[in-house]
Amino acid sequence: TPRLMSGQSVIIATGAIEYPAEFQAMSPEALSQLGISKTINISSTYDHRVIQGAESGAFLARVHELLLGADGFYDDIFANLEIAYPPMRWAIDKNPALLGQDHVRDQIVKQARVLELINAYRVRGHLIADIDPLHAMPLHHHPELDIESYGLTIWDLDREFITGGLAGTESAKLREILDILRRAYCGKVGIEYRHIQSKEQKLWIRDRIRQELVSPEPIPVEIKKQILWKLISAEQFERFLHTKYLGQKRFSLEGCETIIPTLDQLIERAGGQGVDDITLGMAHRGRLNVLANVVGHFCERIFTSFEGSVHPNFPADEGDVKYHQGAVGERETASGRKVKITVSPNPSHLEFVDPVVEGMTRAKQDSVEKDREVVIDMFLPVLLHGDAAFAGQGIVMETLNLADLKGYSTGGTIHIIINNQIGFTTSPEKGRSTIYSTDVAKMTQLPIFHINGDDPEAAYRMVRTALDYRQEFNKDVVLDIVGFRRLGHNEGDEPSYTQPLMYARVKAHPGVRTVYAERLVREGVMTDEEVQAMIDERVKRFEDAWQRAKKVVAEKPQRTSLPPAIIEEDGSGVFETGVSAELVKELGHRIAVVPEGFHIHPKMVGQLARRAKMGEGEVPMDWAFAEAVAFGSLVMEGVRVRLSGQDSGRGTFSQRHAVMYDTQTGQSWTPLSELRSEANSRAVFEVFDSSLSEQGVLGFEYGYSVEAQDALVMWEAQFGDFGNGAQVIIDQYIGASEDKWKQRSRLALLLPHGYEGQGPEHSSARPERYLQLCAENNLQVC
Numbered sequence: 001t002p003r004l005m006s007g008q009s010v011i012i013a014t015g016a017i018e019y020p021a022e023f024q025a026m027s028p029e030a031l032s033q034l035g036i037s038k039t040i041n042i043s044s045t046y047d048h049r050v051i052q053g054a055e056s057g058a059f060l061a062r063v064h065e066l067l068l069g070a071d072g073f074y075d076d077i078f079a080n081l082e083i084a085y086p087p088m089r090w091a092i093d094k095n096p097a098l099l100g101q102d103h104v105r106d107q108i109v110k111q112a113r114v115l116e117l118i119n120a121y122r123v124r125g126h127l128i129a130d131i132d133p134l135h136a137m138p139l140h141h142h143p144e145l146d147i148e149s150y151g152l153t154i155w156d157l158d159r160e161f162i163t164g165g166l167a168g169t170e171s172a173k174l175r176e177i178l179d180i181l182r183r184a185y186c187g188k189v190g191i192e193y194r195h196i197q198s199k200e201q202k203l204w205i206r207d208r209i210r211q212e213l214v215s216p217e218p219i220p221v222e223i224k225k226q227i228l229w230k231l232i233s234a235e236q237f238e239r240f241l242h243t244k245y246l247g248q249k250r251f252s253l254e255g256c257e258t259i260i261p262t263l264d265q266l267i268e269r270a271g272g273q274g275v276d277d278i279t280l281g282m283a284h285r286g287r288l289n290v291l292a293n294v295v296g297h298f299c300e301r302i303f304t305s306f307e308g309s310v311h312p313n314f315p316a317d318e319g320d321v322k323y324h325q326g327a328v329g330e331r332e333t334a335s336g337r338k339v340k341i342t343v344s345p346n347p348s349h350l351e352f353v354d355p356v357v358e359g360m361t362r363a364k365q366d367s368v369e370k371d372r373e374v375v376i377d378m379f380l381p382v383l384l385h386g387d388a389a390f391a392g393q394g395i396v397m398e399t400l401n402l403a404d405l406k407g408y409s410t411g412g413t414i415h416i417i418i419n420n421q422i423g424f425t426t427s428p429e430k431g432r433s434t435i436y437s438t439d440v441a442k443m444t445q446l447p448i449f450h451i452n453g454d455d456p457e458a459a460y461r462m463v464r465t466a467l468d469y470r471q472e473f474n475k476d477v478v479l480d481i482v483g484f485r486r487l488g489h490n491e492g493d494e495p496s497y498t499q500p501l502m503y504a505r506v507k508a509h510p511g512v513r514t515v516y517a518e519r520l521v522r523e524g525v526m527t528d529e530e531v532q533a534m535i536d537e538r539v540k541r542f543e544d545a546w547q548r549a550k551k552v553v554a555e556k557p558q559r560t561s562l563p564p565a566i567i568e569e570d571g572s573g574v575f576e577t578g579v580s581a582e583l584v585k586e587l588g589h590r591i592a593v594v595p596e597g598f599h600i601h602p603k604m605v606g607q608l609a610r611r612a613k614m615g616e617g618e619v620p621m622d623w624a625f626a627e628a629v630a631f632g633s634l635v636m637e638g639v640r641v642r643l644s645g646q647d648s649g650r651g652t653f654s655q656r657h658a659v660m661y662d663t664q665t666g667q668s669w670t671p672l673s674e675l676r677s678e679a680n681s682r683a684v685f686e687v688f689d690s691s692l693s694e695q696g697v698l699g700f701e702y703g704y705s706v707e708a709q710d711a712l713v714m715w716e717a718q719f720g721d722f723g724n725g726a727q728v729i730i731d732q733y734i735g736a737s738e739d740k741w742k743q744r745s746r747l748a749l750l751l752p753h754g755y756e757g758q759g760p761e762h763s764s765a766r767p768e769r770y771l772q773l774c775a776e777n778n779l780q781v782c
Contacts, residue, residue: 002045009050015041032158032173035093084128084139084186089148093155113150114161114174118181120144122206123194125185126450127435131482133454133512134505137421140435147174167214184209188458190450195442201473205447208468212461219457223265224525227456230261231513232538233293240542241288245306247492251323253286254486255453256418257512259384262459262481263294266382266414267341269467271333275380277340277364281357282384283350284323285418287343290384295329295341299542303549320345320740344703345741347732350389354399355696356733357381359703361410366640367708369682376411377471384416387437387480388423398696400444403476407644407688408700412470414463415441415478419453420485425498438480446476453483454515484509579633581617587632588615588625591671599664604657624655631685632672634712638679641672642708643687644701645716645750652718652752658687694725698749702733705747713747719758720751720765735773 002011017040018024023031042063044056066073074087120142127140143149147156157175166172167180185191193205211217234257241250253259270278282290291297305322326345332338344360346353361381368375390396402408417438423431434440438448447469449462459481466477484506488495496503517531592612594600600608614625621629631641646652649659649670659670672685690697698715705713717723723730730749737743751765770781 002043004045004047008047010044010046010056013043013045015043028158029160032160033095035095035155037155082130082135084130085182086141086146088154088157091148091153091155093153094151095155095159110151110156111161113152114177115164117147117150117152118164118166118177121181121185125181126190126192129186129190129450129452130188131190131450131452131480132421133452133482134421134484134502134509136502136505137482147178167210180214184214187213188452188455189213189462192436192438192442192448192450196445196447198445198473201447201469201475204469204472205465208465212465216461219460221525223460224457224520226264227261227460228513228516228520228526228531229534229538230264230293231257231456231516232534234260234289235511235513236535236538236542237289237292237299240539240546241306242491244303244546248306249321249323249490249492250288251284251286251490252485252487253289253418254511255506255509256286256420256481256483256485257289258451258453258456258459258481258483259286259416259418260289260293261456262416262463262479263290263382265460266463266467267294267331267339268333269464270380271331271337271339272335273467273471274337274377275339276337276378277342278380278382279342279344279357279361279364280382280384281344281346281353283346283353283386283389284348285386285420286384287323291327291343295327295343296331297327297329299545300549300552303546304552307549307552320347324348324740326741326743345737345743347728347736347740349728349732350386351393351395351399352695352699352728352732354383354385354395355402355699356703356706357383358399358402358408358410358413359700359705360707361703362408362700363704363707363711365410367682376409376474379410380467380470381410381413382416383413384418386423387417387419387421387428388426388431390415390417391432391434391437391440392423395695395699397440397443398691398693399699400441400476401691401693402696402700403444403446405688405691407686407690408697409474411474413476414466414470415476417478417480419480419482421482422485422495422499422502424489425495427499427502436480438478441476441478444476446478448478448480450480450482453481454512456512456516483512486511579629583633583636584629585615585617587629587636588612590632590675591628595669598667598669599662600660601663604660607657622655624651624657627656628658628672631712632675635672635675635683635685636677638677638683640680640683640708640711641685641714642701642704642711643685643714643716644690644697645714646690646692646697646718646722648716649687649689694722695729698726698729699733702729702745702747705745706743709744709746711746714750715747716750717752717765719762720753721761723749723751723765730770731773735778738778 002013004011017038019031019036019038023036026034026036042060044060046056065071068090069087078085078087124142124144127142128145131137147153152174157178158173160171160173161177162171163169163177166177167184169180172180191205191209193202196202196205234253238250238252238254241248242252267278280290288302292299292302302322324346327343329341330338331341342360344353344357346356358381361379364379365372365375368378385396403410403413419437421428428437436448436450438450441448449466451459451462453459459479462479466479469475469477484502485495486506487493517526520526521528521531588611592608592615594608610619611625611628613619614621631643634641643658648656650657658672659668661668670685670687672687675685677683694717701713701715705711734745734747734749737745751767753763753765755763767781770779773779774781
């Protein structure tokens with residue numbers, strides 16, 4: 001018994017936490033079955049002149065109640081420690097092995113409940129994952145993640161259950177099962193993948209979760225240092241600009257700097273997996289940082305743009321703001337492979353660059369004479385999104401929907417959300433009706449990885465997983481990197497007007513570079529002095545680049561190189577567009593003669609006969625025949641022809657019939673696709689019925705035409721007025737890309753309309769709108 005010393009009135013003593021003496025010789029299995037737990041003895045030695053015996057007893061009783069969880073004792077502790085899941089409650093043991101009943105059946109029921117619990121964590125564990133660096137995001141405690149919902153109690157923690165192969169185990173104690181599940185699904189990464197229907201894909205992801213999160217291999221020291229270097233580069237780039245160009249808009253990446261090492265490692269791994277070309281699309285936030293620290297865009301070129309220098313060949317009334325410009329770079333990876341990186345220019349309209357990047361990538365893939373299975377692994381589209389825009393902009397859904405369509409698939413896109421938990425001044429609960437900004441992406445059954453932006457190593461592991469998944473299954477993947485926005489929407493904005501509580505947390509946050517550097521110091525990977533030396537080195541490089549930029553009187557910004565002019569500047573160029581009568585006759589024969597064994601629709605017999613007569617010159621040509629001859633003759637001359645739009649195969653007015661179908665087998669026949677050119681083996685005719693989308697599909701075709709400069713690329717509106725639904729692409733890209741970004745497109749728009757009693761909309765494609773865009777021979781309206 002402890003002895004009271006002078007001035008003491010009470011001593012509360014605790015003993016060891018151990019099994020009661022009478023049970024210490026029993027096996028762990030027997031102890032768990034009997035529900036025998038470890039105990040702790042608490043005693044109170046008191047001065048009876050100060051404390052009464054009843055008070056001492058009441059105090060110990062209160063301690064006993066709190067240890068059993070009374071009055072939210074453990075809830076407060078969990079909340080203060082920011083533990084995501086709720087504490088386990090005191091409950092009476094329900095082990096059927098102690099009852100004089102049919103305990104075998106009851107044990108089977110309990111085992112089934114454990115398997116249900118495991119599945120619940122796989123489905124809903126992301127709801128309580130620690131993914132918010134600010135710890136402001138509400139946690140969604142779901143009853144299916146509580147053991148009480150399955151009739152399990154704290155007495156079951158040390159009982160053995162079959163796991164069904166969880167993390168490579170056959171059986172484990174419930175305590176161990178919960179530990180595995182929380183490491184896999186409730187740590188710094190929250191994973192959504194159980195909505196995917198493919199069993200193969202789900203098993204693949206489950207195995208990677210075990211490899212990367214449950215029993216991960218240590219990250220090499222060199223990689224850790226590279227991650228820190230990129231974090232330092234990202235942070236110091238923004239600070240340098242903020243110091244040198246205070247108040248100028250740059251749309252800082254501060255708060256989401258983990259994006260930079262994530263992209264860096266994505267490129268590195270992509271090079272090791274045979275990727276030759278990455279096309280990247282993103283909005284303005286963080287673009288300059290990406291250009292400087294990922295693409296390798298010269299920093300002095302960026303600094304020069306802040307200085308306001310203008311090259312005499314590019315008048316001030318042309319061009320675009322610095323955070324809309326594109327760039328092209330090249331990176332040699334550790335594997336020795338050089339990866340070309342193209343950042344597509346973009347307008348202020350958020351997310352409209354998405355289908356453009358997909359079209360650019362598809363055009364690059366189509367230009368290579370290899371099997372498609374090989375080609376799609378060589379060209380990788382990467383899209384960076386804002387959280388508010390990803391949830392709010394319909395163009396995102398339109399682009400996602402193209403992913404698995406024959407004429408538009410690129411073999412999978414890596415989507416990365418720069419999630420700063422705000423949209424200008426709009427908080428998430430006001431900007432979307434879903435838990436996550438990424439919920440719209442579930443429509444295409446792609447996996448979603450929510451990542452705490454304060455853990456760049458988690459991002460490193462998940463971006464590797466994402467790329468491997470894309471290369472394995474040729475499917476899209478989403479990485480939702482949750483951070484914050486250090487400043488306002490732009491550098492002149494005051495965010496605390498509308499988010500005072502959030503920005504109090506932001507102000508208190510040291511930044512991910514500091515968080516990660518301290519982690520590496522604790523691990524013994526680096527010293528404080530080595531970290532500071534890295535910072536000093538990066539700042540010196542920026543300072544040297546800035547000094548060089550100051551000496552530049554005027555420097556031409558990096559722009560996409562222009563091909564030769566399409567026509568003379570005055571628009572008076574005359575070209576030979578006719579073809580010989582013999583070729584017309586041959587093409588008329590090729591598109592009218594049905595293959596043997598093909599069962600043509602009865603109504604097509606007369607139409608094909610008439611087309612044959614048109615080829616012979618016996619009857620006048622109609623539009624559809626003339627169009628077919630034009631397409632066919634171009635292919636024969638070595639030009640690729642691509643036609644895309646709603647119902648373009650048959651034609652809105654049942655006039656084209658470029659694709660016909662066997663009435664007995666459903667097999668399709670496209671006569672023009674059988675044509676081949678001796679001059680160019682890649683010259684083919686392709687026609688695709690698009691999704692019921694104008695904006696997304698036209699954006700795709702624009703991107704395709706940018707890369708396929710030697711092809712005739714056409715988008716056809718179902719009716720001419722449907723161009724209304726693609727106005728952003730028409731105005732911002734087709735009508736203005738050359739002046740803004742020196743990016744040229746040869747895209748042709750087909751806008752059918754006429755006075756045929758179809759109402760005021762379908763009767764006009766509003767050609768006057770396009771005429772307004774024709775200045776300086778910008779467009780031709782025919």
